[in-house]
Amino acid sequence: GAVVSQHPSRVICKSGTSVKIECRSLDFQATTMFWYRQFPKQSLMLMATSNEGSKATYEQGVEKDKFLINHASLTLSTLTVTSAHPEDSSFYICSAWDIIAGELFFGEGSRLTVL
Amino acid sequence: QKEVEQNSGPLSVPEGAIASLNCTYSDRGSQSFFWYRQYSGKSPELIMFIYSNGDKEDGRFTAQLNKASQYVSLLIRDSQPSDSATYLCAVLPYSGAGSYQLTFGKGTKLSVIP
Numbered sequence: 642g643a644v645v646s647q648h649p650s651r652v653i654c655k656s657g658t659s660v661k662i663e664c665r666s667l668d669f670q671a672t673t674m675f676w677y678r679q680f681p682k683q684s685l686m687l688m689a690t691s692n693e694g695s696k697a698t699y700e701q702g703v704e705k706d707k708f709l710i711n712h713a714s715l716t717l718s719t720l721t722v723t724s725a726h727p728e729d730s731s732f733y734i735c736s737a738w739d740i741i742a743g744e745l746f747f748g749e750g751s752r753l754t755v756l
Numbered sequence: 757q758k759e760v761e762q763n764s765g766p767l768s769v770p771e772g773a774i775a776s777l778n779c780t781y782s783d784r785g786s787q788s789f790f791w792y793r794q795y796s797g798k799s800p801e802l803i804m805f806i807y808s809n810g811d812k813e814d815g816r817f818t819a820q821l822n823k824a825s826q827y828v829s830l831l832i833r834d835s836q837p838s839d840s841a842t843y844l845c846a847v848l849p850y851s852g853a854g855s856y857q858l859t860f861g862k863g864t865k866l867s868v869i870p
Contacts (some may be wrong), residue, residue: 684862684863685800743805745858747799
């Protein structure tokens with residue numbers, strides 16, 4: 642089946658630094674990718690919809706200046722957490738829609754810990 | 757607002773039994789329905805999807821869809837301890853061409869007791 646690769650899988654950073662997470666669709670083109678955040682024992686929370694070649698659409702309550710999303714190609718979207726704080730520590734998951742297969746595939750997730 | 761409702765559980769079943777997971781959705785125009793499994797600390801993985809009313813079987817899993825009742829379910833036969841996970845129901849609402857944003861339920865936690 643289609644594969645979505647997310648990197649890094651784990652990252653630890655100091656408060657105030659920025660962290661970039663990459664999401665790649667490996668064997669299909671993804672015009673639309675999604676970024677989610679999940680806190681322990683909580684459900685998936687959609688943060689934003691990333692569209693190739695255009696600005697991301699953010700969900701209510703998600704700061705677009707803090708969570709920068711770039712979708713510059715049909716196979717890559719990036720999420721940059723700027724000026725990270727301990728409360729940003731979470732499991733960040735991307736997904737990509739395979740239009741041909743009609744399925745949504747998830748990346749492996751990136752666990753961010755901000756000290 | 758488009759909503760997808762699931763019982764949060766936990767749902768406990770003995771090994772070998774049938775686990776029944778239920779999901780209701782509010783958008784009557786929804787067109788596609790997905791079941792994902794998420795193990796603790798991992799990202800969701802697709803189990804199966806269903807588009808048409810009725811049953812769809814894949815191995816030990818059967819998805820059932822009733823659009824009139826706005827209800828979709830997942831049956832797991834011969835449940836195994838390895839099936840213990842959170843099961844997410846997801847719905848693709850109809851929002852016009854080019855919209856691929858799934859609406860997820862909060863998930864049902866399944867525990868299969870050996």
